[in-house]
Amino acid sequence: MSTKVAVVTGSNKGIGLAIVRALCKQYQGVVYLTSRDEGRGQEAVASMASEGLKPMFHQLDINDLSSITAAAAYFKDKYGGVDVLVNNAGIAFKGADTTPFAVQAEVTLKTNFFATRDMLTHFLPIVKAGGRVVNVSSFVGQRALTQCSPELQKRFRSEDITEDELVGLMQQFVDATKKNEHKQGGWPETAYGVSKTGLTTLTMILARQLTKERPSDKILLNACCPGWVRTDMAGDKAPKSPDEGAITPVYLALLPAGATDPHGKFVSDKEVQAW
């Protein structure tokens, strides 16, 4: 049998690193810690080694298309593809950040939505039969959905929204913030929230597509919320440790062979959430 391989984006620290730690302990295969910065990645690998864990390393900056395609080519070439992909890399401006909202919108959607979509575009074709794909989204995206206009909510919840339509809507939000017209356009005042609304909706679209186009591969693709977790992003007042935050993403990454659900769902505390 060929070697199984799991890849976690943005895993040099925070929840991503905790996902790598858990996979190193629980996954019957090779685990790749990836980081946009080689130095920070190698340091994280060394920290895992000090715990007796042995992840492999590959550079991966999801904002850099050539980094994504190089990594995808590497995994295809070396392992024939990947078995588990966790799209964890993400960013958030701090509440107190004074960067203009339009800039926050562009930068946040670039990583959390558009770059994560680039990952899915280039990695889904190399996810092997029986593969598991997890997009680390957020309850903030679920809340942002309820703050959108009824028309937008209807589209994000519809079964017939296409990837192109969703990409157009996400771009519409970014463009509207530049003219300060996003509120009139029915959007909430949260760039991070909208980016995660987009990511969860994208997960649902691509899951339907997988079911339709590769039914025999039985790949399970889900979005999840790790909970509110003590990391550089969320600060030290959050109730969950990174290891606790990793529980739901790892549960979805390790759904047993033959499982048929959840698929195309938003999952929190291992439970499928209403969307």
Ligand code: NAP
């Ligand atoms: P974090 O501690 O700030 O870690 C974020 C990770 O993503 C870092 O490794 C960062 O790398 C990496 N990253 C950012 N941009 C990247 C890029 N372009 N390419 C590759 N890696 C990139 O945040 P976290 O709290 O662990 O968050 C992990 C995920 O959970 C995010 O998607 C976040 O939105 C989600 N989430 C977190 C919470 C929470 O309470 N913490 C709640 C809900 C959802 P660098 O070190 O190089 O910056």
